[in-house]
Amino acid sequence: MKRRSTILFTCSALLVVVLFVADILIGSVALPLGEVVDTLFGGGDEVTRNIVLNFRLPKAVTALLVGASLSAVGLQMQTLFRNPMAGPYVLGVSSGATLGVALFLLGMPLLGISLGNSAVSSLGVVGAAWIGSALIMSVVLAVTARIKDIMVVLILGMMFGSAATAVVEILQYLSPEGALKSFVVWTMGSLGSVSREQLLIMAPVMIVGLVLSVSLIKPLNAMLLGENYASTMGINIRRTRLLISMITVMLAGTVTAFCGPIGFIGLAVPHIARMIFREADHRVMMPASMLLGSLIMLFCDVASQLPASDMTLPINTVTALIGIPVVVVVIVRNHKSFS
Amino acid sequence: MQEKERIYTVQLQDVTLGYEDRLLFSHASVGFGWGEFTALIGRNGTGKSTLLRTIAALARPMAGEILIEGKPLSTMSRAEVASKIAFVSTEEVRVPNLKVEDVVALGRIPYTGWSGRLRSADRKAVMHSLELVGMEAFARKSIARLSDGERQRVMIARALAQDTPIIVLDEPTAFLDLPNKYEVCLLLRRLAHKEKKCIIFSTHDLSIALKLCDTIAMIQGGRFSYGTADMLISSGDMDRLFDGTALRFDASARDVELK
Numbered sequence: 018m019k020r021r022s023t024i025l026f027t028c029s030a031l032l033v034v035v036l037f038v039a040d041i042l043i044g045s046v047a048l049p050l051g052e053v054v055d056t057l058f059g060g061g062d063e064v065t066r067n068i069v070l071n072f073r074l075p076k077a078v079t080a081l082l083v084g085a086s087l088s089a090v091g092l093q094m095q096t097l098f099r100n101p102m103a104g105p106y107v108l109g110v111s112s113g114a115t116l117g118v119a120l121f122l123l124g125m126p127l128l129g130i131s132l133g134n135s136a137v138s139s140l141g142v143v144g145a146a147w148i149g150s151a152l153i154m155s156v157v158l159a160v161t162a163r164i165k166d167i168m169v170v171l172i173l174g175m176m177f178g179s180a181a182t183a184v185v186e187i188l189q190y191l192s193p194e195g196a197l198k199s200f201v202v203w204t205m206g207s208l209g210s211v212s213r214e215q216l217l218i219m220a221p222v223m224i225v226g227l228v229l230s231v232s233l234i235k236p237l238n239a240m241l242l243g244e245n246y247a248s249t250m251g252i253n254i255r256r257t258r259l260l261i262s263m264i265t266v267m268l269a270g271t272v273t274a275f276c277g278p279i280g281f282i283g284l285a286v287p288h289i290a291r292m293i294f295r296e297a298d299h300r301v302m303m304p305a306s307m308l309l310g311s312l313i314m315l316f317c318d319v320a321s322q323l324p325a326s327d328m329t330l331p332i333n334t335v336t337a338l339i340g341i342p343v344v345v346v347v348i349v350r351n352h353k354s355f356s
Numbered sequence: 357m358q359e360k361e362r363i364y365t366v367q368l369q370d371v372t373l374g375y376e377d378r379l380l381f382s383h384a385s386v387g388f389g390w391g392e393f394t395a396l397i398g399r400n401g402t403g404k405s406t407l408l409r410t411i412a413a414l415a416r417p418m419a420g421e422i423l424i425e426g427k428p429l430s431t432m433s434r435a436e437v438a439s440k441i442a443f444v445s446t447e448e449v450r451v452p453n454l455k456v457e458d459v460v461a462l463g464r465i466p467y468t469g470w471s472g473r474l475r476s477a478d479r480k481a482v483m484h485s486l487e488l489v490g491m492e493a494f495a496r497k498s499i500a501r502l503s504d505g506e507r508q509r510v511m512i513a514r515a516l517a518q519d520t521p522i523i524v525l526d527e528p529t530a531f532l533d534l535p536n537k538y539e540v541c542l543l544l545r546r547l548a549h550k551e552k553k554c555i556i557f558s559t560h561d562l563s564i565a566l567k568l569c570d571t572i573a574m575i576q577g578g579r580f581s582y583g584t585a586d587m588l589i590s591s592g593d594m595d596r597l598f599d600g601t602a603l604r605f606d607a608s609a610r611d612v613e614l615k
Contacts, residue, residue: 235472239465241454242514243447249412250465250518251438297454300471 029308036315040077043322079211082223084314085307086268089230091283092306093261096237104284105269109177110150114273116181117149123188126196146274151266207332211275226267237299281340286310288347363426365554371420384580393548395565396558398575404558408524412443438466442515444525450500456510457495463517485516505536525557541568563611
């Protein structure tokens with residue numbers, strides 16, 4: 018690997034470690050570093066142990082995985098659709114997951130089916146999010162197979178998103194208070210709402226998704242030139258499309274199920290990686306996007322705690338504030354290079 | 357002495373091309389040899405691109421078979437096809453941050469491992485390909501910043517790096533100015549003759565095709581014809597290319613003129 022990339026990777030990795038530690042220390046109760054280290058080695062008092070092991074550590078690990086996952090998905094979608102504006106949120110995959118969850122959390126009680134205990138409902142939420150995101154992803158793929166104009170695809174993605182939101186609103190209007198509350202709590206979902214038990218389901222799925230993403234580096238590089246070139250160089254296009262869709266559902270669907278919809282990370286982080294690393298090769302871009310995704314997600318989480326120490330901003334608000342300027346810069350730049 | 361059947365690099369065996377509702381041409385049988393530089397000509401919509409895409413295994417013929425070095429294309433694996441045929445499409449490649457050497461290095465994909473890492477032999481092939489097209493000084497430049505002529509040369513270098521006996525190009529001279537059209541065609545001819553590659557390209561530049569190509573394949577009115585420029589001129593196929601237009605073919609000038 019080139020020296021420039023090596024230096025950048027080292028710096029980003031160090032920053033991730035610093036932010037990971039900061040994310041554990043900062044919160045409604047600020048913890049001193051010494052005490053946290055003590056706790057991790059089995060010491061410390063019970064209150065601190067509880068805060069660190071049951072709340073702060075799962076939250077920091079969640080941020081790490083969520084950031085890497087959304088960014089890896091965004092990068093793959095941008096290469097697959099050959100569109101700098103593609104991402105799980107923009108193309109409606111996250112909305113699909115939201116719709117799935119709404120149908121589960123609101124629709125089931127409306128049909129008179131009780132959701133039972135929390136383990137069942139938490140697995141149900143994951144399954145519903147997967148089905149919802151898989152549905153939108155397959156529609157998007159079917160459309161792109163026929164329509165090559167990528168602006169049309171983006172507009173359709175936004176329409177799917179709006180349609181999903183509309184259905185969710187109708188469901189909310191019809192729903193009894195109890196079901197409504199559990200859904201609203203889900204939509205306000207944050208990195209901190211993931212419990213240790215949920216993390217045990219979420220982490221393996223995401224790690225598999227991330228490993229699969231890395232395994233697609235070569236086909237993704239070939240797809241940079243377009244599907245015709247990739248195909249004549251021996252790449253199996255159908256298999257690659259299928260795998261990318263699977264990974265998208267596994268990663269973006271799971272993130273949405275556990276943390277609620279998180280926008281702009283998948284779209285913006287690959288661009289930030291391109292600006293910093295100045296590479297197109299996925300051998301650099303894939304790990305760079307994952308690393309910067311973790312970094313930015315941890316930063317967003319720390320930032321969401323800062324304004325007032327006993328108040329937390331919704332994570333989606335913070336990611337939007339960071340992501341939107343990047344998106345604007347990319348649109349302006351693209352416009353220049355095509356005119 | 358028993359005459360052996362000649363083996364061609366690319367051979368069409370009774371090939372019929374078309375879509376569900378439209379027949380492009382039927383029962384074409386022809387063979388292209390090693391080191392042969394062939395232009396594929398015909399009006400818009402006659403099926404030039406479709407034929408090239410079919411040879412590159414991106415589409416299938418409606419009937420008939422395409423043989424690559426004597427072996428039916430339909431029985432070859434993806435990897436095998438990638439080691440025999442390189443394709444240059446009309447798609448414009450403008451990926452930000454993608455450098456010229458990266459593009460050419462992608463040509464090594466059929467020969468690299470899971471991550472596509474280049475070994476020293478691959479790196480040599482990339483540099484050699486860039487030298488063959490005269491773009492070695494541009495190796496570290498971004499593909500998005502090149503002129504159309506330069507970019508086309510890079511795409512040809514990528515095809516060369518794929519190290520195949522056959523290169524198929526879809527309108528490589530479209531969008532180029534006249535000197536660039538000649539230069540790209542001269543480059544392709546040199547590659548065909550010196551590197552002994554079979555190069556087939558589609559074009560609308562009739563006079564360049566007649567001057568520079570060894571053979572010409574022509575699709576006209578659902579008919580496929582093939583031969584040297586002289587053969588096609590004397591057989592009257594060239595004249596028929598302009599039937600029903602305001603133009604006619606002037607055999608002595610080997611160019612078109614207004615009626």
